[in-house]
Amino acid sequence: MRAADDLIGDLNPQQAEAVQYRGQALLIGAGAGSGKTRVLTRRIAWILTQFGAWPSQILAITFTNKAAAEMRERLTGLIGPVAQRMWVSTFHSACVRILRRDGEQIGLKSGFSIYDTADCERLVKLIGADLNIDLKRYTPRSILARISDYKNNLQGWREQLNTYAADYKPGQKGYQLGRFGNVEELYAVVYAEYQHRLAMANAVDFDDLIVRTVELLRGCPMVAEYYRHKFRYILVDEYQDTNHAQYVLVRELAGVDAGERPQPDAVAAGRQGPAWITVVGDSDQSIYAFRGADIRNIQDFEQDFPNAKTIMLEQNYRSTQTILDAANAVIAHNEGRKPKKLWTALGKGEPIVGYAADNAQQEAAWIASEIARLHVEAGVAYSDVAIMYRANAQSRSLEEALIKAGLPYQLIGGTRFYERREVKDAIAYLQAIVNPADDVNMRRILNVPKRGLGARAESLVTMYADTHAATFFDGVLHVDELGAPTRTATQLRAFRDLMTALREFAVAHDGKPSEIVAEVLSKSGLLEELQRSDDPQDASRVENLSQLQSVAAEYEQKTPDPSLAGFLETTALVADSDQLPMQGEDSGSITLMTLHTAKGLEYPVVFLTGLEQGTFPHSRSMEDTSELAEERRLAYVGITRAQRRLYVTRAAVRAQWGQAAEMMPSQFLDEIPDELIDWKRREAGMERMRGGWGNGGFGDDEFGGWDDDDFGGVSYGGAGSTFGSTYGSARGTGSSYGSGSSSAARSGYGSGRSYGSSYGSRSTYGGSGRSYGSSGSSYGSRSSKSYGSSGSRSSSYGSGSSGSGRSGKVTTRRIAPSSGSKPKQNPGASTAGNGLSIADFQIGDKITHDKFGLGTVVDLQDKGPKSVITVDFGSDGVKRLMLAVAPIEKL
Known part of the structure; x- marks a missing residue:
């Protein structure tokens, strides 16, 4: 047990204040990377050592098993083995424990x-x-x-x-x-x-674990009193991610609404009246509205808990100041948030690196080549690199590029281990053994492996169960009353005897789940069927079943009182993020994951991909300001995952529903200050030929004209190559941009690695046999460093390269005109397809929309042909409309 000075001596003033606070309600507003887990664990240790609490009086709730394991490990280091006896778990795991103990009060048997x-x-x-x-x-x-x-x-x-x-x-x-x-x-x-x-x-789903616990606490005063007396200090991590049911659960456990008045803290110290509640969270990282998370829980904490104290943690220990400046700039555009500005003592660090690709394949290829360069030249371990994206569908092109580059990677959020068919079948047997009333799993295994019990046999058993208001297995037990054909009846009796024998074995060996798994795999025939198969995929399925048995053995070793039901709980409550290696563990692989999965993680190098309007922010948020605010919080989360290096990439064209769609740069890129990003390539080739995205485009006055070198070391249309792979075939023209150029000196960017693959319907990016990295090519902007071998002239991959004399990024600055004045129109702004121009509007104008009806213009963003107006449609909400395509009429 550590002394008081040891618990706060290495904390900053805000962290130390949060650890020591005495009072019923405390909100710790913990910015990204501000050491919230350290503060939370130190506060628990402080409550035990300085407030005189018992370990059994503390309930600490996290959102993932991984976070709970990390907290328990840290607490063990602070207070010793007694930490293992504390309730440190996820919401769902805590509720399972409560329901196993007291669920029968609401009709839920313990083996559910x-x-x-x-x-x-x-x-x-x-x-x-x-x-x-x-x-x-x-x-x-x-x-x-x-x-x-x-x-x-x-x-x-x-x-x-x-x-x-x-x-x-x-x-x-x-x-x-x-x-x-x-x-x-x-x-x-x-x-x-x-x-x-x-x-x-006798079953529940994930949501029921919370809902039924609330039902139990509200409907059974004696049970509620037991837990309110037991838990005198409740600490909740990631409070911004709680939904309404979880919010009510916390209040019920704490007894906040039980009518007891809080006692003076000097007397009570959490021992009388409602429990003391500490919540830790960051409203800027609330990104789970689609799961029901309610940001108001954290925003209204001070109203929900009178006399609540709020302490903000703003010093970041994870990222460089450049990364934090970008995150601060983006999130500042969200309205109604508590002011918070992250800062760090780690220094400015390297600039953010930006790259604008022609298409998703080129974006992925560049990312793969950059990771390979970082690994070779900077000694960056693959496990230190994460590639993040808005939607799982974006992983395909990234995976293909990594495979072609020969780089190891792990994909988080794909088919989970426990969702694989053979593993699910084995677990279904285990579930049916523990709970024979479980009709879903019992019906799943009736004919797995195949034993001649098809749809006809299942319907006979189901008919009996329905007629007698019984379970499916009751129907199997009464096989002689089903009137089934002799062969079917024989097989049903064999299934009945199998399940009865397995159940008896499980009861006799309940403390050894690994032995029960082995018995099920052997006696059910699951393992034998796969071992006899000639299908090469079945060999990996055998390995998965072997892994399941190993997981059960590991559970036995780590759990004080192991049981089959307990093992099934651990398999049921696994999340995507729990697949990730523990901190400090080198997986040897690049990590690919969605931004939602990345929450709470950190990596030295992060690639934030797909930064285009409609991709990120997602197209659903384009007409809804609240969804756009959540997308911006997601961007904030993504940016703050990076410790030392952050890359932001986008594609000018991305496939959507089988069609090549032109993509506008994400507004989040525009919200990052220009000086923070070092663009290796500011524009895709198509954009440069048109004059660029944004306010009026870019012409010769700004760029001084362009020629073959402007395509930056890749010959678009040189020998055997066409730039028209996407822009030609997809658009129906088949044209080749720069088909006359064939300079081999401009053919690559890397050192001697050949990517002879095809990115498009009939042409190769880089051409057959051409190397990404022949002599003297450069990665580009603001730098003349060559990553190829020395030799012929140094062309660059991207505008703004050495010798080009070009600078500035493509921007679409937000215009906030004063009331009654019209925004200035850019020289290149064009009239929309519906005949409307941004210059025709001012704030306060009335419009009608074909779907939403009458609305009032509340904001204008002049982006030339891509201009956006924000309109308040009253009961239909506030919508952001792209002027060029919106079905509107100005009144």
């Missing part, structure tokens, strides 16, 4: 199953088939998203049913949906039936 996404979708499909729902129109995923919204907002199924389909009774047969075409009726009925079948199966 936890359904993952696949299980839930399978259940909705079964319900849809019984209710004759068109599951192509109303997909299981969309139905589950609506159910999740209900649960996140604590809207019960009875409430929805009474409102939209009061005549439906869960479990009812032959109900006719859609008599009046009311989609809310469909959602209400499916929600009610879904919850009914979960209850019948």
Whole structure:
């Protein structure tokens, strides 16, 4: 146990104040990289040593298993082995413990199953088939998203049913949906039936873990009193990511609304009245609205908890000042946020590197070549590099480029280990053993591996279960009453005996989940079927099953009281981020992930890709200011993941729905101060030939004309190569830009590595046999350093290179005209396709929109042909409209 001075001696003044604060409610506004985990763990140690609390009185909640493990490890270093007895877990894990202990008070037996996404979708499909729902129109995923919204907002199924389909009774047969075409009726009925079948199966989904715990605490005063007496200090990490249900859960556990008045802190110190609550978070990093996260929870903390104290942590220990200046500049455009400006003592650092590619393939190829250069020339380990993107679909071109470059990588957020078919089958057996009432998993394994029990056998068992209001396995147990053909009955008896034997084995070996896994794999035939197969993919499936057994053995070694149910909990509550190696562990691979997955992580080198309007920010945010604010917070998160080097890249053309779409640079690039970015290539070739994006374009006056060298060391249309691979074939022209040029000295950028692959329908980027890195080519802007071998003339990859005398980036500055004045129009601004020009508008003008109706102009952004107006449509909200294509009329 460390002394008081040891706990705060190495903290900055704000961190030390947060650690020592005595009071019922504390909000620690922790900016990115400001040491929040250190503060949180030190505060827990301070509460134990200075406030005289017991370890059992503390509940610390995080959002991922990885974060919980890190916190527990740090606490062990501070206070010793006693930390292992504290409740340090995710919301869901804490709720599982509560429900296992007391769930029977609300009809939930302790052996309940936890359904993952696949299980839930399978259940909705079964319900849809019984209710004759068109599951192509109303997909299981969309139905589950609506159910999740209900649960996140604590809207019960009875409430929805009474409102939209009061005549439906869960479990009812032959109900006719859609008599009046009311989609809310469909959602209400499916929600009610879904919850009914979960209850019948003694199962819950992820959202239920929170919702049912709230139900338990609200409906069972004795249980609520037990936990309010037990937990006197509640600490919540990442509070900005909590949804309404989690917000209510925290208040219920703390007893905030129980009518008890807080006592003077000198007397109580958390021992009387409501528990003391500490929340840590950053409203600028609230990026999970799509999961139900409510940013108001952190924004309104001081109103929700009277006399609450707020302490801001603004010193960053992760990134250079250049990276922080970029993050500060971007997030400053969000309105209604608490003022916060990150700073660091680490120094200015290197400039951000920018690159504008012609298409997604070229963007990916440049990133791969730059990572290879960093590895060779700067000694950067592959595991120190992360490539981040807005949507999973963007990973394809990046993966292809890394494979072609021979660079190792790991993709986070793909098919997870526990979602692979053979692993899911094995876990379904384990779930069915622990909980025979689990119809979804029992039906999954009825004919896995194939044992002659197809749809006919399943329907016979289901019919018996429905008739007798019993579980599916009850139907199997009563095989002699099904009237099944002899062969089917024989196979059903064999399945019944198998499951009975496995269940008996599991009860006898409950403390050894690895042995139970081995028994299931052997006796079920799952392993034998794959081992007999000639399919080479089945060999890797065998390895996956072997890995499952190893995971179970590892769980046994790390858990004080292991059990099969406990092991299944750990597999059910794994998140994408838990796949990542622990901090300091060298995976030897570049990491690819979405920006949402990257939250809470950090890397020495980060590539932030796809910075185009419609890609990032996402197209959904283009007409919604609240969604745009969330996209900007996501950009802030991405920027602040970088420790030493940050790259920002974009593509001028990106494939969308099978078509090549021209992309405008992201407004987030425009919000980063110009002097912070060193553009290796400011514009794509197409943009330069047109005169550039933005305010009026760029002509000879600014650039002094352009010639073959302006394409920066790659001969577009030299021997065997055409620049028309995307811009020709995709646009139907087939033309070759610069087809007369064939200088081999301009053919590459790297040292002797050949990328002879094709980026387009019929032409090669770099040409067959041409090398990325023949003599003297340069990466470009503001630098004459050559990354090729010395020799012939040094051409550069990007404008603004040595000898070109060109400077300045493509910008689209925001215009905020004073009321009543019109913005100045750029010389190159053009009239929109609907005949409207940005010069025709001023703030306060009225317009009509074909979809949203009457609106008032509240902001103008002059971007020439890409100009944007922001309009307040009243009840339809505030929308951002691209003037050139908006179906509007000025009044």
